[in-house]
Amino acid sequence: MNPNPKDLTAENAESAEKKRENSVFSALSAVKKYHRWLLVVILLLAFGLRIHNLEVQSFWNDEGNSARLSERSISLIIEGTASDIHPPLYYLLLNQWRKLVGDSEFGLRSLSLFAGLLVVPLTFVLAKNLNAKARRRRGKSKDWLLGLMAAALVAINPGMVYYSQEARMYALLGFWAVLSTVLLLRWLSVSSDQYSVNSKSSLVWGGAYVLSAVAGLYTHYFFPAILLVHNFFILLKIIQDYRTNFTIHNSLFTIKYWPLLMLATLLLYAPWMPVFLDQFGSDPISRPGIGEFATAVFHFLTFGQTMELEASLLWLVAGLLVIGVVYGRSKLILPIFGVLVPLGMMYATGTTGSEYHKFLMVAVPFWAIWLAAAFTETNQRGVRLLAGVLLLVLPWGMWQSLQNMYGDPVYARADYRAMAQRILAEDHPNAGVILDAANQWEAFTYYFPDEGDVYPLPEGRSRPTPEAIDATLSQIAAQHDRIYAIFWGEAQRDPERLIERWLDAHAFKATDEWVGDVRFVTYAIPSAPATEMETAVSLPFGENIMLDGYTLGETTLRPGDIVEVTLFWETAVPLQNRYKVFLHLLDENGNLVSQRDSEPGGGLALTTTWQPGEVVLDNHGLLLPSELPPGSYRLLLGLYDLANPADRLPITTSDGITDTYLLATVTVSE
Numbered sequence: 147m148n149p150n151p152k153d154l155t156a157e158n159a160e161s162a163e164k165k166r167e168n169s170v171f172s173a174l175s176a177v178k179k180y181h182r183w184l185l186v187v188i189l190l191l192a193f194g195l196r197i198h199n200l201e202v203q204s205f206w207n208d209e210g211n212s213a214r215l216s217e218r219s220i221s222l223i224i225e226g227t228a229s230d231i232h233p234p235l236y237y238l239l240l241n242q243w244r245k246l247v248g249d250s251e252f253g254l255r256s257l258s259l260f261a262g263l264l265v266v267p268l269t270f271v272l273a274k275n276l277n278a279k280a281r282r283r284r285g286k287s288k289d290w291l292l293g294l295m296a297a298a299l300v301a302i303n304p305g306m307v308y309y310s311q312e313a314r315m316y317a318l319l320g321f322w323a324v325l326s327t328v329l330l331l332r333w334l335s336v337s338s339d340q341y342s343v344n345s346k347s348s349l350v351w352g353g354a355y356v357l358s359a360v361a362g363l364y365t366h367y368f369f370p371a372i373l374l375v376h377n378f379f380i381l382l383k384i385i386q387d388y389r390t391n392f393t394i395h396n397s398l399f400t401i402k403y404w405p406l407l408m409l410a411t412l413l414l415y416a417p418w419m420p421v422f423l424d425q426f427g428s429d430p431i432s433r434p435g436i437g438e439f440a441t442a443v444f445h446f447l448t449f450g451q452t453m454e455l456e457a458s459l460l461w462l463v464a465g466l467l468v469i470g471v472v473y474g475r476s477k478l479i480l481p482i483f484g485v486l487v488p489l490g491m492m493y494a495t496g497t498t499g500s501e502y503h504k505f506l507m508v509a510v511p512f513w514a515i516w517l518a519a520a521f522t523e524t525n526q527r528g529v530r531l532l533a534g535v536l537l538l539v540l541p542w543g544m545w546q547s548l549q550n551m552y553g554d555p556v557y558a559r560a561d562y563r564a565m566a567q568r569i570l571a572e573d574h575p576n577a578g579v580i581l582d583a584a585n586q587w588e589a590f591t592y593y594f595p596d597e598g599d600v601y602p603l604p605e606g607r608s609r610p611t612p613e614a615i616d617a618t619l620s621q622i623a624a625q626h627d628r629i630y631a632i633f634w635g636e637a638q639r640d641p642e643r644l645i646e647r648w649l650d651a652h653a654f655k656a657t658d659e660w661v662g663d664v665r666f667v668t669y670a671i672p673s674a675p676a677t678e679m680e681t682a683v684s685l686p687f688g689e690n691i692m693l694d695g696y697t698l699g700e701t702t703l704r705p706g707d708i709v710e711v712t713l714f715w716e717t718a719v720p721l722q723n724r725y726k727v728f729l730h731l732l733d734e735n736g737n738l739v740s741q742r743d744s745e746p747g748g749g750l751a752l753t754t755t756w757q758p759g760e761v762v763l764d765n766h767g768l769l770l771p772s773e774l775p776p777g778s779y780r781l782l783l784g785l786y787d788l789a790n791p792a793d794r795l796p797i798t799t800s801d802g803i804t805d806t807y808l809l810a811t812v813t814v815s816e
Contacts, residue, residue, distance in 0.1 A: 192266045192301035196310040201252035204563035209313040210589025216240035235364035236315035254313040262310025262317035268324040269511040270297040277477045295518035304450025304547035320507035322362035323372045329355040360414045368505045371488040431496030446503040447513045452557040453547035469520035484512025560662030566593035578626035583639035615644045634664040650748035654710040656767030670708035688795035692716045702813045709768040721753045724788040732780045742768045782806040
């Protein structure tokens with residue numbers, strides 16, 4: 147009997163498919179022989195990315211807190227963190243770490259470097275142990291490939307690299323999250339063996355899990371999200387056992403002993419529980435839409451915070467997630483929980499802003515496994531090819547983010563080192579430094595040795611009152627001729643900007659520049675505020691603004707001094723446009739040697755807020771360059787439209803119309 151041609155066609159197709167599968171597995175097996183070396187390469191890559199430029203940037207505010215808090219004794223660290231927003235373990239570890247490596251930026255950040263580095267091999271181990279049954283299918287298990295790909299994604303993950311270069315606890319938080327999960331799976335694996343459930347192995351692995359979970363709790367208050375992940379996973383395993391066997395016989399050991407592990411964890415954390423509960427305030431919660439929140443965190447989990455959101459790349463990420471879910475099936479239950487539960491906790495607690503994305507270090511390993519599963523968990527050639535292409539695109543975006551992190555000043559941390567060095571270099575004999583808000587003190591004084599002339603304001607935890615600010619700043623101004631002010635976080639501690647308003651009213655602002663996300667301002671403090679007009683001029687600027695007159699400070703100065711100018715403005719009608727005041731200092735050849743451009747009142751008395759008939763006192767300072775040669779210089783004044791700097795207001799003088807007015811001749815001596 148001749149075979150049916152249709153049967154031969156089907157048989158040939160099946161045979162060809164088997165050959166393709168065998169060729170794929172043969173290729174994978176050939177690579178598997180070198181997977182240990184590949185893991186070493188991945189670790190070297192991770193180490194290189196984390197150590198590169200580790201000490202280049204200055205400590206910022208929170209890192210300064212780590213540096214100064216960890217230098218205390220153990221008892222004072224515990225006492226200090228009891229009133230802080232973070233538990234003590236990271237600071238205690240850093241206290242011992244600095245004894246080994248020193249207290250430089252490199253030394254203090256290196257603890258995070260190694261914590262973040264260890265996340266890479268732990269992610270490999272976690273991915274390999276997600277499915278014990280698959281591991282027993284020799285020759286067909288691709289768990290090692292899943293582990294390598296996930297480890298590679300964590301190695302180059304910009305968010306993980308960023309927080310592995312910061313002297314804070316977030317890389318350590320990610321380490322405890324993945325370590326405790328690995329230990330949980332190991333405990334479950336040992337406990338599921340009917341011959342070893344009563345052995346010491348189960349006790350050892352259970353104890354190790356408890357210690358890692360307690361360490362996570364003492365590292366950060368967000369770690370309970372990982373405990374929720376673990377409890378949801380255990381509950382689902384029990385439900386699956388019942389649905390599969392109509393009995394919970396296989397889960398009896400877990401049901402009996404898992405609550406004991408949780409109880410042991412809570413008992414070890416009990417001494418700190420009152421402090422933990424105090425962290426929950428009653429502030430109103432504001433949340434974005436779920437879609438907006440998900441877009442932001444998916445971008446951060448993949449590309450970090452040093453790259454603008456790219457919708458096209460996020461669509462690629464979404465495609466990988468879908469492929470992973472469809473083909474990963476039960477293997478991805480734990481990674482999916484590891485991503486969605488922390489996101490759900492952030493959304494529920496209102497910690498949804500970009501400043502809270504660092505909490506997601508707990509989710510990065512799970513996220514990497516989920517993405518890598520899109521390639522490893524399908525045997526369909528076309529789907530695997532598509533997933534491979536998508537996965538190759540992601541490192542391109544990650545590399546762009548890493549380049550921005552290393553070299554783009556837009557994403558640089560606030561440079562307290564440079565600000566402190568500048569103040570020290572100017573070496574003013576009687577300068578003070580005001581830090582607004584007060585939690586800049588640790589970062590700044592790490593670089594600035596004279597703490598006695600540094601004033602963290604506002605004092606206390608409550609918002610300042612005008613009376614308290616006036617009393618405090620009057621006392622400070624009486625002690626100094628120059629004030630350097632560093633403004634950061636005013637919206638939380640000084641929302642009415644009382645400190646800056648007082649300084650602008652009683653001192654002369656000479657410089658005002660952004661250094662990262664903080665403002666660095668220089669003021670000259672006069673012997674007495676200029677409340678009286680010394681020179682009356684009644685000069686019209688444009689059609690509606692009148693300069694009634696001005697008062698000048700000393701006009702014979704030295705390089706590095708500040709020219710003090712008080713202007714008295716008035717308008718007859720409400721103004722619709724915002725104007726900037728400019729002061730230019732010209733040498734004898736008409737060359738510009740110094741300038742100061744600012745809206746009136748240091749930017750707090752905008753022309754659009756002037757009331758008709760009201761005299762506006764407007765203080766300005768002009769810093770003379772430290773290398774300015776001796777000689778005579780002309781000090782010129784003008785106004786221009788903020789929206790169009792080339793549009794200067796015409797000034798009507800007795801000599802005609804001009805766009806600058808000569809205030810004085812400044813003499814610079816040696």
